[in-house]
Amino acid sequence: MALTMRRASVARPAVSSRSRTVTVQASAAKHLGAGAAAVALAATLSLAGPALADLNAYEAATGGEFGIGSAMQYGEADIQGKDFSNQDLRRSNFTSADCRNATFKGSNLQGAYFIKAVTFRTNFEDANLSDVLMDRATMVEANLKNAILQRAVFTRSDLKDAVIEGADFTNALLDKTQVMALCKYAGGVNPVTGVDTRKSLGCGGQRKYKASYPSNPDGPQVQEDEKEAFRKTLPTYRN
Template structure:
């Protein structure tokens, strides 16, 4: 059965007009949900203090671009390449950042609450003052960040090290949802995790 196509007074299919309207108003209710940048070349561009809420940046090239102060709540950034990109002061909460390249990216004072960073590379990223509360980060990546994490987020007031779960405590040692060591700790852990007694292999529960 053929679907009926509604044509507006301008002769343009109504759906096309609706899509254009959504894009022009930056999405549903004007909150940025229809912006599409999938696979786009955004390298070395300036998009500071913009609204990218629920936008799609899947596989986009964002290298050395300036997104400082911008809002990305609920945006999709999986597989995006953001080498040396500037996200300082940006709101990246509730974003999907799986397999994202963030080498040497500037995340100073950024909010990454509940963001998903599984299999993402943050090598050399600037994270002073960043808030990673409840973010999903691979255990080895989290441990690397904890080696130099400092500062307190000026917006949320949360300490960067605390938000990453740095330190030797039961919650912090197993707090990374992307780690194979989920929920309650087992009796023994491999020494590579760095939280256990070398002789017994048992973890110090505080």
């Protein structure tokens, strides 16, 4: 008798009508087969509609990843010919995006992701591409005139016939064969950093070439002010 009374005294958790609906739909789908399961799933997802709408509205108001309004998402997007001129796009994601003939002239793209992106004839003139990950990207005939490319990663990328007059490649990572190809016509001085393009690429003799990469302990090292500039681009989480 005592055991029975104790069980009766335990309060059962409240079950909302929505939870009952979802449970009934899931149970019905289990017995009615795949076709009914699809119908039940659609009905279940419809119940979450208002909640998802509220979440999307919140994310849109937030303006970017980790609360950084500049971190836009264009991964695998088709943005051919789009105009992104003079925008703050730091740490934005363009991974595997089709950026052919798009324009990023004068934009701040520091720390952005262009991994495997197609940037054929894309205009990056006067853009800040410092710390950009652009490995395995197709950059054929891209316009990098006067662009800042410090510490950018271009490993296994194709920069054939890219315009690099006045571009600053200081401490950037490029394949040796790519550097040799660019050095055949590299020239100019970056108007912002004052760095000679050929010098930033390490064009010249073999000894000078070997000493021009940060991976070489005898080569140039990243300065403290450059490290601090990179730290300032790191996410700031909301309190």
